Structures are given as C-alpha cells and as structure tokens.
Amino acid sequence: MAKSKLRVLPLGGLGEIGKNMTVVEYDGSIVVVDTGLRFPTAEQVGIDLVLPDFTYLRERADDIEGIVITHGHEDHLGALPWILRELGTDIPVYGGPLTMAMARSKLDEHRLKDTDLTDVRPGETLELGAFDIELIHLTHSIPDMMAVALTCDVGTMLITGDYKFDQTPVDGKPADVSRLAELGREGLLLLCGDSTNADRPGFSPSESVAGPNLEAVFGRCEGRIVVTCFASNIHRVQQVVDAAKVHGRRVVLVGRSMRKNINIGRMLGHIDVEDGTFVQPREARDFPDHKLVIVSTGSQGEPLSALRRMAHRDHPQVELHKGDTVVFAATSIPGNERAVNDTIDRLYHIGCDVITARDAPIHASGHGYQEEIKLMLNLTRPKYVMPFHGDYKRIHLHGQLAESVGVPAENVFKGENGLPLELDGDGAAFGSRERAGMIYVDGVDIGDPTDVALRDRRMLSADGIFVVVATISEQDGSSVADPEIIFRGVPYPEDAEGLLGDIRGAITQSLEKAAREEIREVDLLQQVLHDDLAKFVYDRLRRRPMVLPVVVEV
The missing domain is CATH 3.10.20.580 (Ubiquitin-like (UB roll))
Incomplete structure (x- = not known):
C-alpha cells in the first residue's frame, strides 16, 4: 500500500513580507504553523488588518490537530483570534512561554478564554495526530523564537520561522546549532527557510551591538529622547532601559501594546528593570527633559501608533517640541518606507532631531543575511528546499543560495501562496492550486476577500x-x-x-x-x-x- 503524501500548503508569507501561515498535512492529520497578519497598504483604504484567506481550513477544521506558533511577532501570531473564532476555540495552540503569554493576552482582548494554550520548551516533543513535533531554539529579535520540526512516515521537515545566527544574543542563549546539525545527520527531507534578508551579503550584526551604540547616542542628547521600536522587541527595550540608567534618565512607556508586552516580558524574566525606573506618561511632566527617555510604538509609521500621533501633534499625553531627539531603533519593513519617511518629515517640521539606523548602528536585523542562510542549509543538509517568508525576489535569491551550497536546482521549489508541495518516497512536486489570498479586517469584522x-x-x-x-x-x-x-x-x-x-x-x-x-x-x-x-x-x-x-x- 502506497504511503500518503506529505503536503505543505503555504496560505501566507510567500510572495510577500507578512501574514505567515502554513498548513502541513499527512494521512488525514493537519498541523498549522503560524497564524500571522500584515498591515494594509495605502490602496487598502479603511482596512485595519489583512489576514491570510484560510477558507481551505474551514471544511477541514475537524482534522486540525493543533496550531504551532514559532514566535510572538504579529506577522506570525496576530491572526490567531480571528482564526480560532472561525474554526473553533477547541483547537489546541502550542508555542514558547513568551509566545503563549502574548497569545493569551491577545485572545483575552477578543474574549476568547476557552482555548487550550500550551507552553512548550526547546527540545520538547509533541504528538499531534500523524506528526511528531519538536521545537528548536533559534535567535531572533524576540525571545522564545523556535523553529518547528515536523516528522511523519515520509520524513522530517523544518520550518525555521524568523532566525539569525547571533553568537552574542542579549539574553545569552544562542541558537541550538548542534540540534540543527543532528537533523542534518539524521536526514532532513525539506527545509522551509526565512528569506527576508536573502538580498544582503555577509552576516547580520549581533543584537548586542545596539546597546553600547544607544548609550553613546544618549550621551550626545541634551533634551528628551524618544526611542521607537517594535513593541515585541523586548531585548531592545532592555537596552534602552540600560542606556537610560547610565545617563540618569527615567523611562516612559507609550503605546498600549508596548506597555502590555513589557509587562509580560518582566513577568517571565526576559527584561530586568529596577523599581522606580518606569514613570507613567502623566507623571513625565514632573521631570526635566534631560531626565527622560520615552519608548514608543510607531517605528513603521502605522496610522494610529503613538509616534505617528506625536508627529501629527495628536497625542493626548506627549507633545513633542524643538530639542527632542527621536531615535528609530528599527528599520522599515519593505512596503512601509513611505509611511516612515512621512513620519520623519513631520518630526523635522516640529523641530526634533531624528536618528535612524543609517546614522548610527542602533538597530540589528532579526533576520539572517546570506551567509547565515547558507549556514542553515549546510547544517541541516536538506534534500529539498522551499524558501519561505519573502517576496518573489527574495525567494528567488534564497533558491540561488541553496544551489550554491550544493542543493540540486530541481530540488529547490520556489512556491507561492496556495501552491502545495507534495512529497513522498518517490520525490516532490507541486500539487493542484488551492484557494489562498487575503481576508480584510474592518473594525472587528472580517470580510470576504473579494469585497467590493x-x-x-x-x-x-x-x-x-x-x-x-x-x-x-x-x-x-x-x-x-x-x-x-x-x-x-x-x-x-x-x-x-x-x-x-x-x-x-x-x-x-x-x-x-x-x-x-x-x-x-x-x-x-x-x-x-x-x-x-x-x-x-x-x-x-x-x-x-x-x-x-x-x-x-x-
């Protein structure tokens, strides 16, 4: 009797940056890896969020053994409340402790309290239907980032999620290189790897280099300092807090998601802050400018973010003025450049100084460059490669990198959303196309992807x-x-x-x-x-x- 085929169906994340979601299927069992979203483009007028079209799963909800989340970024976790509401809150969800704490907070906001969320530590294994699942620790710009290894009768595949090989991470926990090498020795069938920085040569700088450079930048600032970064970049906030302490400044957190994530990070021990360091936004007026650092959301120019509102003089608690310095401790996600530039321009109009990663090395990408992609390929030695997480250009470049380290060209599958890769003992090939696209969130409702x-x-x-x-x-x-x-x-x-x-x-x-x-x-x-x-x-x-x-x- 012939074996079933292992089927890997990306519903988001290929041909785009964001809304990562992959359906892995074997012998009637389905495991979903990541449930991400992305933010709307300028043409998507009035739309709040963009989700992957998960119509394929509606008729197969009973076959879903579980959802595994690689890490807590919105482009991997953010669609979870909508997907559970549509498919059923009885589907179990797995991920690292920080990832699950963020998921729990998100589900609470949507009043979804019955979902089974399970913390999984690196190296632990799960049995989900026909799959054995193992989570492997990698480094990224958020703690608890884990790759997902899925093993069935056909073989083992690895979905890396977002990663870099940071030898000196802020939390002192480098990637589990030895486990990746073991997978390679055991024989990895398929690697689905991060392509975000496939266009950047060399190695990415370590996250730890940003801390001393932030400290040096703070030393040159005389007025208030506003640092903007992703709310989930807990390590970066730790570095800002440490630099503020050196210069005798208090720290104000602005933005609901920033406050929420830092509280979760403190509770789980990922961020260490002395009592009295943080002050409430309403108390900030009691401190002179040279004694304050404000940490804010809005590094991507999001329309309703705290920094964007400050730049448009529309923030209820923080009014920027001449002499303030705004530090962008993040780089623009591809597609967000226009919104970021508009925000920076407004800040200059107010009279602020603006420092970006172009002006000082105050940011390190959380995604590996070309040499790190090659290192992942050489460690795991996969038979087949399917580049993930990138636009078509980056997927193409990732494919070229795979060929450069010895993967045969016919074993590299440059896919797209809705195009399943099917693998069995005889080989691998793309299957029949499935429905994949976008679902729009307008307010709290989700609409038809063909919404006129x-x-x-x-x-x-x-x-x-x-x-x-x-x-x-x-x-x-x-x-x-x-x-x-x-x-x-x-x-x-x-x-x-x-x-x-x-x-x-x-x-x-x-x-x-x-x-x-x-x-x-x-x-x-x-x-x-x-x-x-x-x-x-x-x-x-x-x-x-x-x-x-x-x-x-x-």
Missing part, C-alpha cells in the same frame, strides 16, 4: 460621491419635483450653481427619455440615471465620482 468595498473606497477617496434623488410619477414615470443633488468630496469649478442647474437639466432629460421608452422599474431607472449622469459629469469635470441615483415613486 475597497474599490468603492478608492473611488470615494479619489473623486468623491455624487447623490441624486429623483421623484417620479408612478403612472407615467415623469418627474414631479426638482431633483435633489448632493456633492461630497467632488472637486467642482467656481460656477457650481450653473453646474447644478445643468445637472438638473440632464436628470430631467434622462427621466424623459426613460418615460418615452416606458422604463418603469426602479432598478432599471436608477441604472439609466447612473449611466447618463456619470457621462455628463465626466464630460463637464473630467472626474469620475461615485454616482448614486435614488428614484422615489409617488
């Missing part, structure tokens, strides 16, 4: 809306009252009164034409009005506002 609301929002943001209310006779379809016309956001010339008169004339002509053609159904009348008025407005204004005709019969 986005298109409407783009139209509204570009050319506005034009509403017409026409009142007609039920008997003969003739107009019985002057039409009402409402413009919102439509750029129109100074002679708007004349334009409105012409539009009323166009409406009357359209209705008379419909009456002659004996068009009586309201839906058809509205369609005729829409087409005639859209053409008229474009001819006059060279704009395409959203036209909403409303026909009332009396």
Whole structure:
C-alpha cells in the first residue's frame, strides 16, 4: 500500500513580507504553523488588518490537530483570534512561554478564554495526530523564537520561522546549532527557510551591538529622547532601559501594546528593570527633559501608533517640541518606507532631531543575511528546499543560495501562496492550486476577500460621491419635483450653481427619455440615471465620482 503524501500548503508569507501561515498535512492529520497578519497598504483604504484567506481550513477544521506558533511577532501570531473564532476555540495552540503569554493576552482582548494554550520548551516533543513535533531554539529579535520540526512516515521537515545566527544574543542563549546539525545527520527531507534578508551579503550584526551604540547616542542628547521600536522587541527595550540608567534618565512607556508586552516580558524574566525606573506618561511632566527617555510604538509609521500621533501633534499625553531627539531603533519593513519617511518629515517640521539606523548602528536585523542562510542549509543538509517568508525576489535569491551550497536546482521549489508541495518516497512536486489570498479586517469584522468595498473606497477617496434623488410619477414615470443633488468630496469649478442647474437639466432629460421608452422599474431607472449622469459629469469635470441615483415613486 502506497504511503500518503506529505503536503505543505503555504496560505501566507510567500510572495510577500507578512501574514505567515502554513498548513502541513499527512494521512488525514493537519498541523498549522503560524497564524500571522500584515498591515494594509495605502490602496487598502479603511482596512485595519489583512489576514491570510484560510477558507481551505474551514471544511477541514475537524482534522486540525493543533496550531504551532514559532514566535510572538504579529506577522506570525496576530491572526490567531480571528482564526480560532472561525474554526473553533477547541483547537489546541502550542508555542514558547513568551509566545503563549502574548497569545493569551491577545485572545483575552477578543474574549476568547476557552482555548487550550500550551507552553512548550526547546527540545520538547509533541504528538499531534500523524506528526511528531519538536521545537528548536533559534535567535531572533524576540525571545522564545523556535523553529518547528515536523516528522511523519515520509520524513522530517523544518520550518525555521524568523532566525539569525547571533553568537552574542542579549539574553545569552544562542541558537541550538548542534540540534540543527543532528537533523542534518539524521536526514532532513525539506527545509522551509526565512528569506527576508536573502538580498544582503555577509552576516547580520549581533543584537548586542545596539546597546553600547544607544548609550553613546544618549550621551550626545541634551533634551528628551524618544526611542521607537517594535513593541515585541523586548531585548531592545532592555537596552534602552540600560542606556537610560547610565545617563540618569527615567523611562516612559507609550503605546498600549508596548506597555502590555513589557509587562509580560518582566513577568517571565526576559527584561530586568529596577523599581522606580518606569514613570507613567502623566507623571513625565514632573521631570526635566534631560531626565527622560520615552519608548514608543510607531517605528513603521502605522496610522494610529503613538509616534505617528506625536508627529501629527495628536497625542493626548506627549507633545513633542524643538530639542527632542527621536531615535528609530528599527528599520522599515519593505512596503512601509513611505509611511516612515512621512513620519520623519513631520518630526523635522516640529523641530526634533531624528536618528535612524543609517546614522548610527542602533538597530540589528532579526533576520539572517546570506551567509547565515547558507549556514542553515549546510547544517541541516536538506534534500529539498522551499524558501519561505519573502517576496518573489527574495525567494528567488534564497533558491540561488541553496544551489550554491550544493542543493540540486530541481530540488529547490520556489512556491507561492496556495501552491502545495507534495512529497513522498518517490520525490516532490507541486500539487493542484488551492484557494489562498487575503481576508480584510474592518473594525472587528472580517470580510470576504473579494469585497467590493475597497474599490468603492478608492473611488470615494479619489473623486468623491455624487447623490441624486429623483421623484417620479408612478403612472407615467415623469418627474414631479426638482431633483435633489448632493456633492461630497467632488472637486467642482467656481460656477457650481450653473453646474447644478445643468445637472438638473440632464436628470430631467434622462427621466424623459426613460418615460418615452416606458422604463418603469426602479432598478432599471436608477441604472439609466447612473449611466447618463456619470457621462455628463465626466464630460463637464473630467472626474469620475461615485454616482448614486435614488428614484422615489409617488
């Protein structure tokens, strides 16, 4: 009897940076690795979050043995509440203690309290259906980062999550290189590796180099210092606290996620802070500027983040002024450069000095460079390689790196979301494409991935809306009252009164034409009005506002 195929289906994270989610399937058992989200682009107007389309799992929810989370970053953990709400809170979730503490906090916010969250230590193994699962400690820009090794009858595959080979990590716990090498000796079937920095040669700098450089930067600042970084970068906050202590400054945490994550980090022993170091934002006014460091969210220019609001003078507790220094202890995620540059520009307009990683080595990437990707490949010696976590360019470059260390080109699979890789004793090949895409979160609701609301929002943001209310006779379809016309956001010339008169004339002509053609159904009348008025407005204004005709019969 032939063995079942091991099936690896990425639902997010390939061809993009963010919303990482992978379905691993064998002999009727499913394990989901990571449930990430990403933040919307400028074109996704009014959307709050973007999730992977997990429609494939809706019909297979009973087959899901568990969800394993590699680490606590939003692009690997953030979609968990929505996925559990849709698929069932009885699905068990596994990860490191910090990762699970962050997941618990996130689920509490969504009032999902029945989920079974299990802390797993490095080296511990789980039996989930047809899979034996092992979590392997790696280093990243957040503690408790672990790769996931999944073993079934076909062989062992490794999903690295995000990693770098940091020899001097802030917490003193380097990656478990010996276990990775053992996997290589035992025979690794498939490596699904992080591609984020596949375009950067050499080795990434150690996270520990940022601490002394932050201390040196602080020594040059005379006024307040505002440091912005990811709320989950607990090690970076520890380095900021240590630098503040050296210079006799108190620390203010600004941003709900920043305060929440630092409290979790302190509780689990990942961050060590002396009593009295932190002060509340409302108490900060009692301290002179040269005695304060503010640690804030907003390093990616997120619209509602604390730093963005400060830059737009819209923050209720912190008002920036000339003499403040803002330190960006993070680099832009690809795609966020425009929002970050806009924030920096606003800060200069206020009179702040701005220091970024270009100006001083105050940030180290959490993702390995090319030599570290090669090291992972050489340690694990996989038979097949499927680059993960990157846009198509980085996936392509990761594939080239695999070939450079001896992996045959035909064994490198450069995939994309929705394209499953199927492996058995005879080889590996891509299978039939499955549905994969995006689900939008608008407020607290999740919408259909083909939601036309986005298109409407783009139209509204570009050319506005034009509403017409026409009142007609039920008997003969003739107009019985002057039409009402409402413009919102439509750029129109100074002679708007004349334009409105012409539009009323166009409406009357359209209705008379419909009456002659004996068009009586309201839906058809509205369609005729829409087409005639859209053409008229474009001819006059060279704009395409959203036209909403409303026909009332009396």
